[in-house]
Amino acid sequence: MNVLKLQKKYPQFQQADIYGLTDAFRKLDTDDRGWVDEGVAIKSAQNTERQPYDVVRQALREVDVGSSRHVELDDYVDLIARLRQSSPEQQRTGVVPNRSRGLSNAAGGGAAGSSPQTSQHASKSSQGGGRITVGGATGSSQHTINEEERTAFTSHINAVLAGDPDIGHLLPFQLDTFEMFDQCKDGLLLAKLINDSVPDTIDERVLNRVGKKIKQLNTFQMTENNNIVIESAKGIGCSVVNIGSGDIIEVREHLILGLIWQIIRRGLLGKIDIKLHPELYRLLEDGETLEQFLRLPPEQILLRWFNYHLKNAKWHRTVKNFSNDVKDGENYTVLLNQLEPKICSRNPLQTSDLHQRAEQVLQNSDKLDPPCRKFLTPTSLVAGNPKLNLAFVANLFNNHPGLEPITEEEKAVIDDFDAEGEREARVFTLWLNSLDVKPAVVSFFDDLKDGTVLLQAYDKVIPGSVNWKHVNKPPANAVTATSQDPDETYLTIKSGMSRFKAVENTNYAVEIGKQNRFSLVGIQGADITDGQRTLTLGMVWQLMRKDITNTLASLAQRMGKREISDSDMVQWANATSSKGAGGKHQIRSFKDSSLATGVPLLDVLSGMKSSYVDYDLVATGRTDEEKYANAKLAISIARKMGATIWLVPEDITSLRSRLIVTFIGSLMATAEKMDMSFTPVLRNAALLISIFPIALGSLALFNPHYMLVKMFEYPLPPALADQKVTLNQMRSFGIRDIFVGAACLGAWYRGDDMMLGFLVLMGAGLAVGDGFAQRSAVGRGQWTKHWVFVPVLGGVGLGLMGGV
Template sequence: MAPELRKRKAPAPAPVAEPKAKRGTKAGAKAEPKKAAPKEKKAAAAAAAAAAAPAESEKADKKEEKKEEETEEKKEEEEEKKEDKGEEAEEKAASRVPEEGDVLDLSQFEVEIELNDGTKTSFRKLLEESKEGVVVFTYPKASTPGCTRQACAFRDDYANLTSTGLSIFGLSGDSPKANTTFQTKQKLPYPLLCDPFFKLIGAFGLKKTPKGTVRGVFAVNKEGKDLSRSLPVLCVCCSSLYLTMDAPYSLEEDQVSKKEKEKEKEEEEEEEEEEESWSLEQSCISVAGAKRALASAHLYKPVVDRDPPSANLQAAPTGRRRHECDKAPKFQQNEIFTLQDAFHKLDVDDKGYLDEAETIKATQASERLPYDVVRQTLKEVELDSSRRVEFEDYVDLIAKLRSGGQPASAAPPVPSKPSSHVSGGHGHASKGSISGKIHVQGSSANVTHTINEDERTEFTRHINAVLAGDPDIGHMLPFPTDTFEMFDKCKDGLVLAKLINDSVPDTIDERVLNRPGTRIKQLNAFHMTENNNIVINSAKGIGCSVVNIGSGDIIEVREHLILGLIWQVIRRGLLGKIDIKLHPELYRLLEDDETLDEFLRLPPEQILLRWFNYHLKNAKWHRTVSNFSTDVKDGENYTILLNQLAPDICSRKPLETRDLLQRAEQVLDNADLLECRKFLTPSSLVAGNPKLNLAFVANLFNTHPGLEPITEEDKLEVEDFDAEGEREARVFTLWLNSLDVQPAVNSLFNDLRDGTIILQAYDKVIPNSVNWRHVNKPPASGGELMRFKAVENTNYVIEIGKQNRFSLVGIQGADITDGQRTLTLGLVWQLMRKDITNTLSSLAERLGKREITDNEMIRWANDMSRKGGKSSSIRSFKDQSIATGIFLLDILNGMKSSYVDYDLVTPGRTDEECYANAKLAISIARKMGATIWLVPEDICQVRSRLVTTFIVNVERQVEHEKEECGIETISGRHEEADCFCFQTLIS
């Protein structure tokens, strides 16, 4: 049986000449001019005959000639009519687009097309190779947002369609390379057809004039069986198609009678001739857009447990019947035009989309709703991976807002009393609620996270204060403290990078940040990823724990992760100033028989508590504090502390107040007199929030330590303090904490004495290397291990190290337990080197080596420098030329030439120039995604071990990118050209 075409309401084809001929006027306008031609010839011939007659004697001959001419003219006229009819029929046949129910003449579809893998084929061949039939959907351009949603709709229901024997294909005018990239990136399970000359697309009637493709779907059944109920329902709308997944798929015949079908067809023709009544669904111009709109109108529900093919089907309403659903908000034609005008006014560059931030701001103003309500509702709109808001998304957002019980004319709600949490899309947490908690959506629908409202408020205030006037982001400040706008502004990485530099100056060289300007008009996802790579790797470098945070989490605005990162950065800035080099007077906090070395092993929080109790003791107060929560929540200890720091300004009057909230307000008023009212509110003080109380006390110490200067004799002792290995110890501490060892390491030499931290690191770097049955664990009560048990652990540490070929000659477990600095550093260095070279193990295997040696790493570094067209090189990691930082920049230039701007590189003749180059190299390496632990001083002083970590980490980044060669990156280009094969350099 001949194959039969099944098509639902395809888009109108290109205009056919004289469309009225279809309605019965077959003679048409063409026939009349054709009739005029013989008459003109006839008149001309008669005139010529009359002029040629010389005499009346020739009249008889003239009559005979005239008759003969008329006969010939009639014959010519009849022949011309036949030719005209043939041409008209041929033109009509050529321009006719196949319609539903037509039997295809496959000879018209013999045009050669190409699969995205390069295989030549034809539509006829694809149909012959299929089991039941072929479904071909056309799309204008690969990898664009609308086409991506369209392709993914077929991808998501691929199993259901193909289970009936149908073969699925996508068809466009794109090249095989573009379609292959599209297929790989979106993980499409079906092939894509390439029709660069639009021959097959034109045969389907889906070719735009003069060039391009209209979206459509064609289903051709191999058996001639009706597929109208086995495929998505197609409806004409805005010269485009959209899908409604109305029921589980099956090949069951539609039981609609022939009369009903004819009646439905007549109704559809009448609707097409009438002025269109626009609705929410008809405003959608893409596949996924309509699915989202219909879902909001309760006309589409994703099928979880699909019924078998024989199940009864209930089709979704189509045409006008769909508009009768009273659950969907009605949009009249003028409303749609109003929304279009509003959208185009916001889309000033005519890009066809808006970003999320401007959409929220504009909708907040137009709909008069709180920022967080609009923001949460926009999250419920299914945007594509680029997070761009297209017109159908904008309409969907307005529809959800107006159907959610929030009238457009309503003013933002003002809560009369504190609210404890935000629920769904229309909750709004009030400012200053006691123990206020805000629930935010996690990575999936079943996961929620809790954010402390006071922390959000106070951290936002801190950002507003410290970043005010910044040349890059100052125009956005201040952020509202009672909404989530601050989180949205963090997605591009600029706010977080600036905050890191405020906490720890010079951590990031801001010259490498991607910022909007003349070179980059607007940051895209790739630029944001690079900025957030810098943020995350720089946060690691200053001691923040970012084990579960990636650049994608920041771009996707995971609020709980961003708030946690902000707290760690602020905490690092506050506690980092608790340093005996900055505050030599800390020496006065030493207890009896306590050495300076022992005191400095204390974590910063413990030093702050020691400082707090020092002032309480001097004030002869009967209480002490051991935490930043329950011991301070009543405000009494704060009252004494402030009075002790400034007795002439801060009184003890708050002690007379019984109401805790009123007392807390009075305490903070005292702090305000010292210009230290920061991080705490009365409610968070009474609630005993440990983070905010810690930040308050740390800020108080940094501004008003209240310690008397030490004597010259004590100052000499502080200056003579043995800081051997402190620089390397700092790097190793950061590395150990990045492994998420418990408890976190504060003092390297002290915290490694019982061996448990090193054994945890062993188990993470070399999995299953530790038999935990042989390990003595510290008491659950928090006490220390007895010395002989600690030595047993450290002996086990040495044993495992020797099993892994570490150089541990002359080292015993007791050396680690006794805190021998040089020996401890040597052991931890070898373990760290093992960790950062583990990712190069596959490379070592290809080279036939057990692991990569220093000489091979040096050779790689030199060859990478030459690859970038530079001549710099080194002979060892102790080479003094490293101090200028230029060699490290040349390595990075060899990796990715676009990353190093040599206009920013100095000759390195002075210490300042060397420092600037080193800082630039560290920031560029972090931008590439490498984890860098050292600081610029380590490069300038050529600390060989730490320089080695820099080389190994950028080498590891190259190897990581090499593994991903050929996979399209977020920038939309292939990284294969930038990936440099280490193996070819040294093999």
């Protein structure tokens, strides 16, 4: 758009202004693409117009930049025009008048002059505490963001990701803006955060990032990154039921904040492990076994640790939650004094003002080495924010547990602890929780003893299989809440039901399994109720295996089978591997020792989409380190494709065959969803259209005279020699069509949907070309009347759907 058109569209600017804005935009567009990224435009406008980040962000959201979110020159001028319309007061407070995307501060009421129109995103920078309402004008479409949580998590990200080679240049983010959310859209920040919380979860080599090959991430590449984020978050135990890749790209702030909290929480609580802190043995109560203690969720172990120090300090209070019991600062004062009596005094107890006392408590935490003033502010402490208080206590424990080292005798007890089946139990726990069973499974063997979770899982995997009239429900007092805050549901105490009723439930679960042809010989309900590990794992594995086969039902139908067996999975893996660019390793079973190297799994992934596997990154798998690297790479690539993977690299390198089955099953399910797969209806339609060129080609080959004269109304030349040439040409066209049709049938039979789509498209193209040639030769313009026209158009459509 030239300067004159811009000036006409934006009359508030002089010609010199337009020239200046054009020059400024061209300096931003260093690659001369005609557009710049939203982040670049926001930063530039923020600097030139001296306005807060969120003001510029909101103004840009109202510029019609299209679905690509690319800011062109016209968009940039529009942005500047909108910003210069706001008053100095609006610039200072960050409130933009008459905007279509609304936001209100729950602590201080709605913003003056806010629009009544609907909204989807936050638009105002926030100062101080309270909640920000983001979303539409109706309550059902609105969500809230806690400002203290946003500030605390942004500060955490600034600290742990500082200096990162890929995103370090973006840091630090301003704490009182929504800049951090905007930078999450490409998935890199969240992926880095996951690896900080749980190292080695994501192989960062598979992430799409700007570099020599990629100048700018497009939406598809962002989606791939966010697939890795979502599936990796599932794999470390985060609940991602309500968030997808598109939500991150569209910057749904409340969903992103919730995901960030889960990732940070997982990193903080993951260190509360007796393997990392054997001195946790000190927290066992009289008569309590180590197994009973380790059944506790980490939040309750933290409370046990907190109260252990309060008791040793001879303090009269105890802590049962991270909200009401800590918000007056007294218990924190005593805890810090017990951890470091020479540094942290109890003087805050003498301060009556709660905010002043909270500040003194945090000052004491800052005196520790290393300092632990993190996550909390005086405002969030006094407010009793359960998330931030939990994070503060967990960080305090991780750095200053304050427990005496264990003796050799105590160490022997820990070393002798039977951890049979813990790896499989971890995977099954994640899977059960993904089914949204209530209450959530924390201690796998313990939480399955009364049968209610198992029966819920049956009902979700095999709908209608459970008659709930036959199920004993836990008594009303079986679950006792120690906190009324919805963010502290993990602090419930489950007392369970009587053994007699629990065995009735587990017997019922065994009976349902047998009805569905599970192999449960010798297993009784009492075995589950008694926590027999091998038998419990065996039952849950078969239920998970059933869930996998359910997702592959359409594939089984195409194969003419009732359900997919392990041998079918092996056959599929070998067939898919043969299509890839790798070594095409073949496996005999899921116990094949070569699987431990990770290479056969990478070959399968290459067969699914060869561009995803860079064999320069694949090691031979001779050493343990190479095996681990290959396994981690395979898991990350699978998640990039959108596959849900529950296992960890050690499960592959240790050749845990049942867990490797889940890996291959998930890949098969993902292949069904990918664009390379037709639905059964499209495949059958493609089969019918594949038969068409064989029939037409056979007619052209064996009776070219009839086809030319009767069907296409093509006049033969008078000379006999010319007629012979024309008929031979028709025969050659018939051979070509038979070949294309036969190739389509072969691709259909082998299940190669990508090749099938390509061949259908090619055949349709040839048919259309023949049609135009016939029209040109005859000159009647009537070729569209022939019955060939409809299947030709159908072939084009199917070809496009299958071949793209």
